Amino acid sequence: MNAPIYLDYQATTPVDPRVLEEMLPYFGEIYGNAASRSHSFGWQAEEAVGQGRERIAHLIGASAKEIIFTSGSTEGINLAMKGVAQMYGSKGKHIITSQAEHKAVLDTAKRLEKEGFEVTYLAPDSTGRHSAEQVAEALREDTILVTIMWANNEIGTINPIREIGALCKERGVLFFTDGTQAVGKVPVDVEADNVDLMCLSAHKIYGPKGVGALYVRRRNPRVRLVAQMDGGGHERGMRSGTLNVPAIVGLGKACELCETDMDTDREHALSLRTRFEEKIFGALDHVHLNGHPEHRLPACSNLSFAYVEGESMIMGISNLAVSSGSACTSASLEPSHVLQSMGVGDELAHSSIRFGFGRFTSEEDVDVAAEQVIAAVQRLRELSPLYEMVQEGVDLSKIQWDAH
Amino acid sequence: MAYSDKVLDHYNNPRNVGSLDKSADDVGTGVVGAPECGDVMKLQIQVEGDTIVDAKFKTFGCGSAIASSSLATEWLKGRSLDDAMAINNTEIVQELSLPPVKIHCSVLAEDAIKAAINDFKSKQGTDPSQT
Structure with missing residues (x-):
């Protein structure tokens, strides 16, 4: 054969050798906990994490403070959707998404339905695409979240994110997009594209598996989330858990390479x-x-x-x-x-x-x-x-x- | 998914692929399955007296479906109609070491055999339900 x-x-990508090279020192030599504030081991780790944050933010047009590290997009999706639903559930119970989303979105939506939310699942057109007009027709007074993926994982269709985002902004509804397949592959700018929340994953962009990030807008509007993991209050309280420093270094480098290349x-x-x-x-x-x-x-x-x-x-x-x-x-x-x-x-x-x-x-x-x-x-x-x-x-x- | 050597062999070298003249009196044709389910088998037999002298198949389906129908044509040649009617899907499962998720392929092959025989019999003017 x-x-x-x-x-x-x-499905996944190999780790780029340049990414791997940058990660390696963070296993044996620079092993501090990024949350340790009292010694140089911790400071070094925190610096590495900070650089990773900057690189991710730069790729997507965000500020570093808006990046929340996760274990990958499934976690990012769960945190974004459940976090928003629980935080803003008193304002409304309606969520809009697409039938063509990844199972992580669809199953999270189903869970929210069981918890009393109402979800509209829009059908895409024959090319797998949605339009802002279609979303506009589905919007209601009590809609609190629109979730439409940037690019589809099975067919690669890219949605008109900027238009859908502009619509949501105008109507005061939060807009979350699963950017897993798009980030690093096509230009993504959370400001120009009117995105409030977006998840991404390292292993789709030549980084390691098991690490990703959730972009959470800090101003205009400031998005708040109910944390799904209780603990030490890491990541602005939105995601507790010791940071996976080598993986974050890898994700950061992967983002930098995607930007330059x-x-x-x-x-x-x-x-x-x-x-x-x-x-x-x-x-x-x-x-x-x-x-x-x-x-x-x-x-x-x-x-x-x-x-x-x-x-x-x-x-x-x-x-x-x-x-x-x-x-x-x-x-x-x-x-x-x-x-x-x-x-x-x-x-x-x-x-x-x-x-x-x-x-x-x-x-x-x-x-x-x-x-x-x-x-x-x-x-x-x-x-x-x-x-x-x-x-x-x-x-x-x-x-x-x-x-x- | 791992395939047994026999499934791979039938997939790579399917036996008796082709078509017989479906309008001929001595040919029985069975088409079973549905495209939307992911498998369609067409199995044909040519009969002389009471004996199946030739068998051909074409299958749209997974490797196990192709192997099941290929194996069925091998088994049919030279058999009497009654012997052919008695072929059970579990024999196909055993011969090809099909895993549980692929048992439906063997069922389909058995259905195709029976459909072909019944088609032949109805052409002969015998009511298949009486045999």
């Missing part, structure tokens, strides 16, 4: 994706792009290969590390909720594969991947009764299938 090729950059990274990803899609669409018919053709993360290509089932596809390209929207590859029986929310039929959802390119993907990787995908699809279509029927001119939607 050939060496595996990693094309799952939306953003244009190069973006052009690299975009040229790889274009190269890949041109090859695929040039060789195969009945391939569908899931997501928005333009408003899309540069590194993400989610394709449905009609009449070929996703898991058998993944078996056929076994040395390509990719994800599928098919239920067969996951623990659930339902195919991707994101594709379903966009109105992609279950049949095409079962045939979807997400290809993600990144900083360390080469043109050769892309060429090998495209070649293997094309060969697998051609082979599996020869095995596919559906493809045969379509070739014979049968309209599959007219067939009475025996669903099981």
Whole structure:
């Protein structure tokens, strides 16, 4: 078998060697607790954490004091949504979000529903996108929070965050966005983009796993949160727990690199994706792009290969590390909720594969991947009764299938 | 997910892929499953007298579904209709070492066998429900 090729950059990324190098001293040499105020070990750690905070803030246009360290985006989402709901619940009980959000948002919303909040789940359009107008129509007098992700993890569609943020600002409703896939990949400016809260995660941007940050606006308006973790009152009382100094150093460095390398990274990803899609669409018919053709993360290509089932596809390209929207590859029986929310039929959802390119993907990787995908699809279509029927001119939607 | 060697073998070298003339009197066709569920199997048999002389399949589905139907065609060739009717999905599960989440693939293969036989019988003018 050939060496595996990693094309799952939306799932996670390798730690950039420059990030790792900067982290290493903070395990053995500089090991102080950043909360220790009485000695140099603590001061050194605090200085490192402070630099990390500055670098994150700089990347997203925030001030360092607005950065709250977390264990990652799942925690950031929980803290933002539950923290806001509990703090402002006396003002109103209504929350707006999207059906295409990550499970961390959807499950947190469900929890809040059990606690007496009312949640509106907006359906995205067929490209996975929402509009500010759509959010405006859903706003009510008692809406306290709008949660719409910046960029979707499965399909890469980028939402009009600036417009949605402006709407929320005008209506005095807090706006939280899950920036996990967008930060470091596309320009993000919490001031210009009117964002009140935003989570991000290190391991999606070539930093270590297990660390992330939540941006919490300090002025205009000052956002307050009910802490979800009780303890020593770290992070302005919003998130207790000893700071993970080496990981924070890594997150900071990762952010700095994303800022300096953003244009190069973006052009690299975009040229790889274009190269890949041109090859695929040039060789195969009945391939569908899931997501928005333009408003899309540069590194993400989610394709449905009609009449070929996703898991058998993944078996056929076994040395390509990719994800599928098919239920067969996951623990659930339902195919991707994101594709379903966009109105992609279950049949095409079962045939979807997400290809993600990144900083360390080469043109050769892309060429090998495209070649293997094309060969697998051609082979599996020869095995596919559906493809045969379509070739014979049968309209599959007219067939009475025996669903099981 | 780890696949058994036999599943991988059938996936990589599927046996008896193809189609028989579904309008022919000596051919029975069974199509089971649904695209929105992620698997559709088409299984065809060609019968001489009481014996299945050829079997072909095409499957849209996961590796286990492909392997189950490929294996079914291997088993069908040379069998009498009654013997073929008696094939049980648990035999397929055992032969391919299918994990619990993939048992439905074997059930589908069994359904496809029965559907193909019933189609053949109805073409012969025998009511499948009476056999």
